[in-house]
Amino acid sequence: MTMAVTAVALAVLAVCLIGPVSHTLAQARWVRREPKAALVLWHAVGLAAGLAALGASAAVALAPLGGGLLGATFTWLSSAVQGDVFSDIGVGHSLLLIATFALGFRLVGTLALNTWRTLRARRRHRTLVDLVGRPWPKARGGRVLDHPEAVAYCLPGLTPRVVLTSGALKLLDEEEVAAVLAHERAHLEGRHDLSVLTFGAWAAALPWFPGVRRARRAVQALVEMVADDRASAVSDRTALASALARFGASRSLSTAPLGALAAADVTTLERVQRLLNPPPPARLARVGAYVSAVLLVAAPTLALLATA
């Protein structure tokens, strides 16, 4: 393949992934039946879109140097270290190269910044929870906060915490508490926070693309379904459903900030209904999702490596 063909193919792939593919995947119904496979597929779509977009613009920018993308990159690097950064490729291509670097730095930089902020917020929150919360021997890292409002959440990380308010313990029966714990533990063990963090960072880095926002919302909804499924495997499914419904019904009494609703594509009600009437597994969609995920990441990688 020549550089031009590679560049066009990658650009088309990037546009498809950010546009129609993410739109279709966000609307797909099978994801409720196979949330884990859908989550993997979203990661592949995100990674492939990034690779394709950066690869396409790098291929166009370095095309005048010839020798395939790897060769051209090497040629450019060796003249760049001698201080001759732009003369070999001209002004237009140089600008595109700068834009490519800028996009790459923006993606990596936003992720790094968001990670740092998140870790700091978590650490501060955990310090206070440990200080004012009662240790709760029922769960590893469990803490109870004395507050009438029913709230349950977990703080992910290397020293995770599962936090419940006394209001939540009053609201739920024993089986429901066990189900809530199993749900939160599934989040912690699956490190779902890393997926949410990464897609959140990319949505913040690229606010101009609705496809990236869709991906973030879909990932947030999918990790909840994955955690619901894992919790159902180790605790009572209907108890998890009633716990969710109780929380949801109690939460609306407090004045929830408007606009918060837009954050969740799959509502609490849908989660409850999904638990009460579990949809059958969709084996074909699951296999298709995993195969597509592998192909999506492999295709742009191979195209970049194989370009002559």
Place this chain on the structure above:
Amino acid sequence: MARLGELERAVMEVLWSADQACTARDIVDALSDRELAATTVLTVLSRLERKGLVRRDRDGRAHRYRPLASREEHVAALMREALDTADDRVAALARFVHEVTPAEADALAEALAEAMRRRGKQRQQEAVQ
């Protein structure tokens, strides 16, 4: 570290329940069953000060410490953070349930009734077996 964290809790308990600012000596006395050294308590106090949890004032030759916020104020702040739906907060902690509309709450009440009916049935079946 676990022990230090536990000591911080204990020292904060003393400060929260005291009517006035405490000296390190007061805290050693209040926690006398632990037989702490004054230097240990001072270490814990300086950690708490660094974390922005206590304030130190000079009183003659001694320092007096008092909590910057009550336990209830800290809990309220944690609740605000836990219920905050800003995007950077969503990543920091994972909440069990997000906000619902009043219409959804009604539907959830119905779903709850259904779930409880099924759980009742489950229990009956288990009792029969």
